[in-house]
Amino acid sequence: MSTAIVLAGNPNSGKTSLFNELTGGRQHVGNYPGVTVEKKQGTHISDIGQFDIIDLPGTYSLTAYSLEEVVARDFLVNENPSMIVNIVDASNLERNLYLSVQFMEMGIPVCIALNMMDVAKKRGIQIDIEKLSKLLRVPVVPTIARTGKGKEQLMQAVAAKAHQKFEPLKISYGQDIDIALDKMEAIIKSAGFLTSHYRHRWTALKYLENDQQIIEMGHKEDKAIALKLDQIVQKVTRHLGETLDAHPEGIIADQRYGYVNSVLKQGVIKFYHDENRLQISDKIDKVVTNRFLGPVIMVAVLMGLYHFTFTYSTIPAAGLENVSTWIAGIAELTLPDGLLKSLIISGIIDGVGGVLGFVPLIMFMFLGISFLEDTGYLARMAFMLDRVFRMFGLHGSSVMAFIVSGGIAGGCAVPGVMATRTLKSPKERLATLLTVPFMNCGAKLPVFALLVAAFFAEKKALVMILITMISWMGALLVAWGLRSTIIKGESTPFVMELPPYRLPTAKGLLIHTLERTWQYIKKAGTVILAISIVLWAMMTFPGLDEAQLQKFEDKRMAITSGMSSQTLIEESLLQVDLLQAQTALKNSIAGRVGTAVEGLTRFAGFDWRTNIALIGGFAAKEVVVSTLGIAYSLGEVNPDDTTSLSQRLKTEEGWGPLTAFSLILFTIFYSPCFVTVVCIARETGSWKWAAFSIVFNTTLALSLSILFYQVGSVVLA
Known part of the structure; x- marks a missing residue:
């Protein structure tokens, strides 16, 4: 029995290199159904089992701002993979972990491949892997994808955690948004609104982030519930605009970065060279x-x-x-x-x-x-x-x-x-x-x-x-x-x-x-x-008709009967054959x-x-x-x-x-x-x-x- 896992991460995080290392020649490229975004799939076979690996398009977030983000999110929701392997650039942890937080909020098991450890070392960055794993409550495995270093340890971590239950991450987004989230979550849960696809809190978050795909799906499923959610979003949006001059999606992004920053500041990162060199x-x-x-x-x-x-x-x-x-x-x-x-x-x-x-x-x-x-x-x-x-x-x-x-x-x-x-x-x-x-x-x-x-x-x-x-x-x-x-x-x-x-x-x-x-x-x-x-x-x-063919045959007869030199005959016949071939092509x-x-x-x-x-x-x-x-x-x-x-x-x-x-x-x-x-x-x-x-x-x-x-x-x- 094979285990389905997906590789996800920011562009330029080394995701493709890791995919190539894991799958080698056992890979093929196609398109996602209904769209022309490239889909890469492959198989990894080792002593610990067989894994079907899907390489998702590179993305910075799971809010539907681009087709790649929609494709990545829809695949995670519809296919329900056993685990997400999130490839993170170790030299840019704060930016890369923003996507990790969104995966963890979805409630799908996550394993972080802390990639480009060699680049981080050259930049004077030292990362406490165990502490990062403990604070995030997910496996974290250091890798260097371009050389294949760490891939065996990564797959062992995946095999150990792939089918285990994963509790979604809950972040506090401030009193105003948290109150709105609680109200919306209660409405979504009682009505069974989009629950066949998404978790209650995650759907409420997407409404607050003004995610057009989720909003359109909501209106198609139940307009009355969708309008109730819209009213709560409009109310909190007006309040935040009047009091903080901000929008819900901006505050949500700030709080996610704040969560990541709080994790990193607990002794996860140390610089043993000048950080600004x-x-x-x-x-x-x-x-x-x-x-x-x-x-x-x-x-x-x-x-x-x-x-x-x-x-x-x-x-x-x-x-x-x-x-x-x-x-x-x-x-x-x-x-x-x-x-x-x-x-x-x-x-x-x-x-x-x-x-x-x-x-x-x-x-x-x-x-x-x-x-x-x-x-x-x-x-x-x-x-x-x-x-x-x-x-x-x-x-x-x-x-x-x-x-x-x-x-x-x-x-x-x-x-x-x-x-x-x-x-x-x-x-x-x-x-x-x-x-x-x-x-x-x-x-x-x-x-x-x-x-x-x-x-x-x-x-x-x-x-x-x-x-x-x-x-x-x-x-x-x-x-x-x-x-x-x-x-x-x-x-x-x-x-x-x-x-x-x-x-x-x-x-x-x-x-x-x-x-x-x-x-x-x-x-x-x-x-x-x-x-x-x-x-x-x-x-x-x-091709040529009978009259044209006869015309060229007459020329050949004239050449063979009118010339005595065998060399001249052969050269002249060759010219006639060439003219016939070109005439046929032109006709x-x-x-x-x-x-x-x-x-x-x-x-x-x-x-x-x-x-x-x-x-x-x-x-x-x-x-x-x-x-x-x-x-x-x-x-x-x-x-x-x-x-x-x-x-x-x-x-x-x-x-x-x-x-x-x-x-x-x-x-x-x-x-x-x-x-x-x-x-x-x-x-x-x-x-x-x-x-x-x-x-x-x-x-x-x-x-x-x-x-x-x-x-x-x-x-x-």
């Missing part, structure tokens, strides 16, 4: 967040990331490309000519194989980003960029949504759109979620890598930095335009916690990197495979669509084949690479040709650095992928904004590409 993180921040040095360091860090990615991913990427070529060669030799052979080689191997060939690059990129994230540097980037974002009408919290979407490269716009939920202002949130798709997500990265490798091989890192800067500046300028016109509104203040710098563990980096890489591989093996097959069919059918459904829009896209340097790839990119951006692979594979007739797609593009007529960068610009800005569009519609509650993102982004992308290509053509003429 400048910490190592503060010293580093004086340099890396400096107004002038900070941006320079940030660009240098990004340059280093791109250099690392392209340098060390080259050999494994070439190996995967050779494997793909080898598989295609086997299929070429063993399969009989026909549609099945074309589907397997051109539709599946060249399509999906082209995307999988970028797995090493994606993996190294994710490794670098995970390192920056785990060290705490990404939070510093958000802090530095806040000043810039405010100039363009966005909020400092928008930065993390941009970074999650691929602000450094390798993210995904879907969680980026979801990350905008942390923004309280609806206008800032809307402007942010409409512009995060401009970031260089992991799906765009193969397109950039292909074109950069083919046409800018000598300056890969520099060109990638330029692409990153273009995507950021484009997003900020569009946000400024939106905030100045159709999404006007006041800016809201920005407050952000900077976590201390930490040295990531190899295990943590490996788990984060493999998780993200697997998501990419899974997408290639499912979504992209399906799209590649559909696009292959669109590029294969209806296909996809070819006709690509040709129809070529009248406009040729001003941006795109021919009909490129148009086919970009149309496929509306479904998923990785498909741009796979479709180009299919298009040029279907137009290839020499079975012995093992030329890579990047090499083919370099020698193809109409392709060059100008065309390549025009395509890069278009890829940065054009319509979000289908999944992101659906997510935008869901988050805004309207398909109007989803349609806006498709039309506006594509129009902007095409306009910029045409402008760049035309100006570039004049300059280079």
Whole structure:
């Protein structure tokens, strides 16, 4: 029999590191039912038993101010876990224990994992673990999550206390509120009001804290009782306003902090160094967040990331490309000519194989980003960029949504759109979620890598930095335009916690990197495979009619009968075969669509084949690479040709650095992928904004590409 426990705690408390240490590879990621908040689950197996572990979203409180807080609270209430393991930052006890107090008030068994003991020690903080446990009346276990230290002792404490009855914590909130609480608790108890979900006193507290979710639930269950509770809340609110110039929720928060402070002052914490001394993180921040040095360091860090990615991913990427070529060669030799052979080689191997060939690059990129994230540097980037974002009408919290979407490269716009939920202002949130798709997500990265490798091989890192800067500046300028016109509104203040710098563990980096890489591989093996097959069919059918086929056969007959040189005959026949393959591709459904829009896209340097790839990119951006692979594979007739797609593009007529960068610009800005569009519609509650993102982004992308290509053509003429 397994025991269900949840991990909970403030953001940056080391919760994810502990979850990874406890579950290892026995974990999976999904979403909570009905919402798009990420849900992590895993299993811990040891000598003391099996534990089902759920990693709750990071939260500072249990009052429904954000979706994450609602999700965390609802899970605790509805699932009734055996125990909450509350991960507490030992170097910031007072702030972190505020959430612990709320858990204890709920009446669910609590075990505190006193994490980051190494950081507390470096800061000169000494904690009396036994005294803290005795005063709080809950188990307290010191841990260092990033190294796994203390995890066995933690699980032993959990096993010992998990199924025991836990008496809820009762705090005095002052005479005025205590009297109101007693009255409300009596009403709730006698009426059985919301008692199937919550304890009496806890429900009364939520009413006093103006918790909208609980208030709405109360009105649905029993309006008469809800009105009685509202009247008591209004009465005490007026009284506190007249006598103390305060609100109930403010006093409740003050009293909770007061309770925590009273515990800590009973000899729990001692400082054996100067409490106010400048910490190592503060010293580093004086340099890396400096107004002038900070941006320079940030660009240098990004340059280093791109250099690392392209340098060390080259050999494994070439190996995967050779494997793909080898598989295609086997299929070429063993399969009989026909549609099945074309589907397997051109539709599946060249399509999906082209995307999988970028797995090493994606993996190294994710490794670098995970390192920056785990060290705490990404939070510093958000802090530095806040000043810039405010100039363009966005909020400092928008930065993390941009970074999650691929602000450094390798993210995904879907969680980026979801990350905008942390923004309280609806206008800032809307402007942010409409512009995060401009970031260089992991799906765009193969397109950039292909074109950069083919046409800018000598300056890969520099060109990638330029692409990153273009995507950021484009997003900020569009946000400024939106905030100045159709999404006007006041800016809201920005407050952000900077976590201390930490040295990531190899295990943590490996788990984060493999998780993200697997998501990419899974997408290639499912979504992209399906799209590649559909696009292959669109590029294969209806094929040439009898008259066209006869025309090419007549040309072959003329060549064989009119030439004496065997070499010339073979070369001429090869040219006819190539022309037939290209004619068939152009006559296909996809070819006709690509040709129809070529009248406009040729001003941006795109021919009909490129148009086919970009149309496929509306479904998923990785498909741009796979479709180009299919298009040029279907137009290839020499079975012995093992030329890579990047090499083919370099020698193809109409392709060059100008065309390549025009395509890069278009890829940065054009319509979000289908999944992101659906997510935008869901988050805004309207398909109007989803349609806006498709039309506006594509129009902007095409306009910029045409402008760049035309100006570039004049300059280079």
